[in-house]
Amino acid sequence: MGGMTGRDRQRAALLLPALLLLALGFLAPLATVAWTSLRRAGHFSLAAYAEILASPVFLDILLRTLWMAVLVTALCAALGYPFAYCVATRARRHAGLIMALVTVPYLTSILIRSYAWVAILGGGGLVNRTLIALGLIEDPLQLVFNSFGSYVGMVHILLPMMVLPLYAAMRRIDGALLLAGRGLGGGPMPVFVTVFLPLSLPGLAAGSALVFLSALGFYIAPALLGAPGDYMLAQAIEVRVATLAEFDVAAGLSCILLVLVGGFLMLFRRRIVSLADDPASTPARVVGVAGLRPACAASAIGAVPGLRAALNAMGDAVAPLAGPLLHLHGAALLVFMLAPMLVVVLIACSSAPYLTFPPPGYSWRWFMALLDDANWLEAAWFSLTVSTAAAVAALAIGTPFAFGLARGRFGGRRLLWLLAVSPMILPHIVIGLGLFFTFVALGLNGHPVSFWLAYTVIGLPYVVIILLSALGRFDVDLERAAANLGAAPMTAFRTVTLPLLAASFVTAFLFAFLSGFDDLIIGLFLSSPRGTTLAIRMWEDIRLEISPKTAVVGVVQLGVLLVAMTLPMLRTMLPRRRVRTEA
Amino acid sequence: MMEGGQAVEIQALRKRFGAVVALDGVSLTVRPGEFMALLGPSGSGKTTILMAVAGFERADSGHILIGGRAIDRLPPHRRDIGMVFQRYALFPHMSVAENLAYPLRRRGVASSELARRVEETLSLVKLEGYGGRGIDQLSGGQQQRVAIARALIFRPAVLLMDEPMSALDKKLREHMQMELRLLHRELGATIILVTHDQEEALSMADRVALLHEGRMRQVGTPAELYRNPADAFVAGFIGRNNFLPIADGAPPRVQGFAGPLGAALAEGSAPPVGGHLLAIRPEHLALRAPDAEGEPCRIVEVAFGGARQSVLAEVAGHRVTIEAPATERLWRPGEAASLGFHPRTARIFPPSDQH
Ligand SMILES: Nc1ncnc2c1ncn2[C@@H]1O[C@H](COP(=O)(O)OP(=O)(O)OP(=O)(O)O)[C@@H](O)[C@H]1O
Ligand SMILES: [Mg+2]
Numbered sequence: 056m057g058g059m060t061g062r063d064r065q066r067a068a069l070l071l072p073a074l075l076l077l078a079l080g081f082l083a084p085l086a087t088v089a090w091t092s093l094r095r096a097g098h099f100s101l102a103a104y105a106e107i108l109a110s111p112v113f114l115d116i117l118l119r120t121l122w123m124a125v126l127v128t129a130l131c132a133a134l135g136y137p138f139a140y141c142v143a144t145r146a147r148r149h150a151g152l153i154m155a156l157v158t159v160p161y162l163t164s165i166l167i168r169s170y171a172w173v174a175i176l177g178g179g180g181l182v183n184r185t186l187i188a189l190g191l192i193e194d195p196l197q198l199v200f201n202s203f204g205s206y207v208g209m210v211h212i213l214l215p216m217m218v219l220p221l222y223a224a225m226r227r228i229d230g231a232l233l234l235a236g237r238g239l240g241g242g243p244m245p246v247f248v249t250v251f252l253p254l255s256l257p258g259l260a261a262g263s264a265l266v267f268l269s270a271l272g273f274y275i276a277p278a279l280l281g282a283p284g285d286y287m288l289a290q291a292i293e294v295r296v297a298t299l300a301e302f303d304v305a306a307g308l309s310c311i312l313l314v315l316v317g318g319f320l321m322l323f324r325r326r327i328v329s330l331a332d333d334p335a336s337t338p339a340r341v342v343g344v345a346g347l348r349p350a351c352a353a354s355a356i357g358a359v360p361g362l363r364a365a366l367n368a369m370g371d372a373v374a375p376l377a378g379p380l381l382h383l384h385g386a387a388l389l390v391f392m393l394a395p396m397l398v399v400v401l402i403a404c405s406s407a408p409y410l411t412f413p414p415p416g417y418s419w420r421w422f423m424a425l426l427d428d429a430n431w432l433e434a435a436w437f438s439l440t441v442s443t444a445a446a447v448a449a450l451a452i453g454t455p456f457a458f459g460l461a462r463g464r465f466g467g468r469r470l471l472w473l474l475a476v477s478p479m480i481l482p483h484i485v486i487g488l489g490l491f492f493t494f495v496a497l498g499l500n501g502h503p504v505s506f507w508l509a510y511t512v513i514g515l516p517y518v519v520i521i522l523l524s525a526l527g528r529f530d531v532d533l534e535r536a537a538a539n540l541g542a543a544p545m546t547a548f549r550t551v552t553l554p555l556l557a558a559s560f561v562t563a564f565l566f567a568f569l570s571g572f573d574d575l576i577i578g579l580f581l582s583s584p585r586g587t588t589l590a591i592r593m594w595e596d597i598r599l600e601i602s603p604k605t606a607v608v609g610v611v612q613l614g615v616l617l618v619a620m621t622l623p624m625l626r627t628m629l630p631r632r633r634v635r636t637e638a
Numbered sequence: 639m640m641e642g643g644q645a646v647e648i649q650a651l652r653k654r655f656g657a658v659v660a661l662d663g664v665s666l667t668v669r670p671g672e673f674m675a676l677l678g679p680s681g682s683g684k685t686t687i688l689m690a691v692a693g694f695e696r697a698d699s700g701h702i703l704i705g706g707r708a709i710d711r712l713p714p715h716r717r718d719i720g721m722v723f724q725r726y727a728l729f730p731h732m733s734v735a736e737n738l739a740y741p742l743r744r745r746g747v748a749s750s751e752l753a754r755r756v757e758e759t760l761s762l763v764k765l766e767g768y769g770g771r772g773i774d775q776l777s778g779g780q781q782q783r784v785a786i787a788r789a790l791i792f793r794p795a796v797l798l799m800d801e802p803m804s805a806l807d808k809k810l811r812e813h814m815q816m817e818l819r820l821l822h823r824e825l826g827a828t829i830i831l832v833t834h835d836q837e838e839a840l841s842m843a844d845r846v847a848l849l850h851e852g853r854m855r856q857v858g859t860p861a862e863l864y865r866n867p868a869d870a871f872v873a874g875f876i877g878r879n880n881f882l883p884i885a886d887g888a889p890p891r892v893q894g895f896a897g898p899l900g901a902a903l904a905e906g907s908a909p910p911v912g913g914h915l916l917a918i919r920p921e922h923l924a925l926r927a928p929d930a931e932g933e934p935c936r937i938v939e940v941a942f943g944g945a946r947q948s949v950l951a952e953v954a955g956h957r958v959t960i961e962a963p964a965t966e967r968l969w970r971p972g973e974a975a976s977l978g979f980h981p982r983t984a985r986i987f988p989p990s991d992q993h
Contacts, residue, residue, distance in 0.1 A: 535694055536713040536727035541744035541792065547715070550740075554731050 272482025
């Protein structure tokens with residue numbers, strides 16, 4: 056960074072708070088995990104790793120983790136691709152609404168969604184009751200607490216991560232290109248294969264990478280919906296800590312998981328970076344690739360004489376069915392994604408004293424029960440304050456970071472971006488373990504400050520990603536105009552940048568808040584009598600008695616979310632500020 | 639309304655972006671109240687100069703003075719320079735009147751005075767009654783006028799404009815060019831207008847500064863640049879020109895031409911030695927009947943343009959464009975003709991860096 060000007064140095068200084076936070080709340084804990092994995096009885100030792108590698112179940116768990124991640128990725132791709140295709144090409148008019156509906160489950164707690172699946176797939180659940188009522192089966196099928204339940208839960212949770220980048224990539228495909236393909240004599244099928252498919256591949260790659268990496272570190276869905284013995288790596292780590300108190304082995308497993316995810320992350324980083332409006336990537340490269348690929352594919356098709364004819368014939372055969380099938384698939388998938396939300400609402404209003412679906416009647420009793428339960432209220436208050444404080448901090452620290460990264464012209468920006476975003480991608484179980492070790496060493500574990508710091512760290516990536524993409528679209532000339540017209544930097548920020556990016560700031564805050572509020576895994580490590588979050592209360596409740604209280608929390612959260620999503624729409628209807636020009 | 643413009647002096651400005659030298663020692667003096675056009679091909683450094691004057695880009699070396707005072711250390715918001723951005727940069731979350739009031743608010747102007755000046759400036763750009771409109775409710779031409787009004791309302795002594803017309807269609811552009819000239823005469827501010835449209839520069843500005851690859855190639859009135867280009871680049875960039883290579887040996891002649899050049903060369907031309915280029919404008923070439931005096935040539939293509947015709951002809955293996963009146967005779971492709979020109983209207987340049 057030798058040739059930095061004064062202004063660039065100032066911009067680099069904007070990164071400092073975030074770097075400090077990441078060093079303290081992310082890198083140091085990860086280092087502590089590595090350190091712990093290498094020590095036994097106060098000495099350096101590889102005993103933990105020896106134990107792990109010697110254990111016959113370890114290989115099972117590792118292979119199962121990889122296999123499940125691959126399968127879930129494939130399922131998400133197979134289900135998500137036609138869905139995104141249908142929304143992007145055939146339902147463009149309602150695309151905004153549909154994508155908003157896809158985001159809703161993405162924004163509600165994983166815990167609540169998994170809980171809803173128990174109600175839907177359980178022995179007395181919706182699916183089994185329907186099948187029995189239809190006379191198709193006599194005894195309930197085992198749909199949950201086995202690997203099937205695990206897959207359903209994981210696919211449901213990760214599907215939006217596949218659909219969103221896919222849809223974004225497909226929307227960018229120029230309709231004129233497809234028409235040109237038709238004009239050059241391609242039927243619908245060859246045009247899809249030679250033009251559309253190659254152009255949508257970056258979205259598929261980005262979605263697959265995100266889903267795969269997240270699936271590797273999954274904990275809640277497999278723990279709640281899977282078979283008791285069907286461990287994935289994250290569960291194995293949790294058991295070592297919570298049940299066996301074998302910290303060095305847990306740390307060793309964490310390091311293995313970290314290396315696995317980190318390795319794949321480095322492998323996929325191009326795909327992921329290109330997805331998130333990376334400040335360092337050049338549009339020219341994207342255009343170049345976009346222009347090249349279809350051309351290559353087209354020439355490849357032309358080179359195989361029979362292929363074109365075969366594709367055409369296939370297209371002709373499938374064409375009349377394709378439209379209805381796509382719409383059917385889209386509708387079914389939307390139902391799949393939204394059903395748990397609906398079920399949560401119905402359960403919350405149930406009059407039954409225990410979890411049953413469909414409810415025998417409706418009442419507010421569970422809302423009342425929640426309001427009467429001091430434990431739950433205390434936990435809710437704790438979650439609310441800690442997550443709000445963390446979201447404020449993440450915004451305060453992430454905003455200068457995003458500005459520095461978007462406006463600065465120094466090297467290493469891609470790496471800094473990846474660092475700030477990695478708390479979102481790396482498994483939270485590992486981050487939680489590291490924070491646990493760190494806070495115990497500092498005597499802070501369970502203190503609200505420990506939650507605050509942890510949730511600031513995991514909220515930061517959302518702030519950085521959302522603000523960077525907003526800044527990428529923001530016209531810098533507007534800030535220059537403000538300065539040129541006499542506004543000092545802070546005034547320009549307050550009067551121009553802030554109001555224009557308000558929606559993005561609100562979104563960033565919301566995501567940062569939810570990342571803390573919905574967290575379970577890190578909370579499980581940090582919780583103590585001094586601090587218990589709402590998610591932990593729900594977790595204990597689901598594991599022990601399964602009352603509809605969790606559903607009530609889900610409904611409240613859903614309600615708040617819907618209000619937050621509709622607020623920006625209301626804001627645009629307000630009249631704008633005016634100067635009274637009549638003297 | 640305006641207390642007249644101030645001089646802008648740009649002294650030996652240098653600026654690199656990594657390996658790219660954007661400005662390579664550019665100097666330029668703009669007189670008080672002068673309308674100066676900065677002209678040059680894409681990437682020649684025009685915007686960089688403007689950004690340096692406005693304070694958004696710090697030059698590596700060199701100085702900028704306004705009214706004789708160095709402003710190098712002044713931050714942008716304290717420079718008091720009006721600027722019209724290429725895409726106008728109007729604040730989309732404010733009304734037209736709020737946009738105009740913005741610089742006044744930053745200067746603490748009282749609200750009664752503020753409303754009066756907003757009205758006054760709106761009428762200056764003929765947008766009375768538009769104060770309450772949102773920016774997205776304006777046409778392109780109206781947006782441009784708001785941008786100009788916003789840049790003028792705080793009475794800056796210098797007004798910078800970065801290709802303000804490039805987003806307008808041809809007809810509106812010509813209209814706005816005329817209005818801008820009138821406004822300039824009325825206000826007397828110093829204006830620096832960046833453009834890569836030479837017609838715009840030649841028709842609007844008092845003087846034109848021609849940039850190429852970060853260097854100032856020539857500064858002068860539009861007529862000076864057209865009639866007395868300083869080098870082959872200027873000759874080729876301003877208006878159209880035919881370049882013909884001079885042959886080795888004496889007497890000097892164009893390669894392949896039968897007749898010698900003769901002694902009557904334009905003033906200020908380089909000597910007509912071998913390898914140099916002879917530049918002659920299409921309107922200074924004449925086509926005559928094949929038996930008349932001149933170099934024998936063949937018509938390749940003709941474009942009819944009402945009163946004039948543009949003729950592409952081949953002469954001694956060179957292609958030249960001739961701008962001929964269409965009143966006498968119309969030429970047709972394939973015809974033979976004789977090409978005549980007066981050496982006094984041609985200029986001779988060393989062959990270096992023509993384009
Ligand atoms: N921020 C920047 N970073 C890197 N290079 C830059 C930057 N700004 C300008 N340049 C380079 O400096 C040179 C001059 O650019 P400048 O924008 O001043 O040209 P211009 O004359 O305004 O061109 P145009 O007519 O295309 O607007 C170009 O080669 C450009 O690529
Ligand atoms: Mg420019």
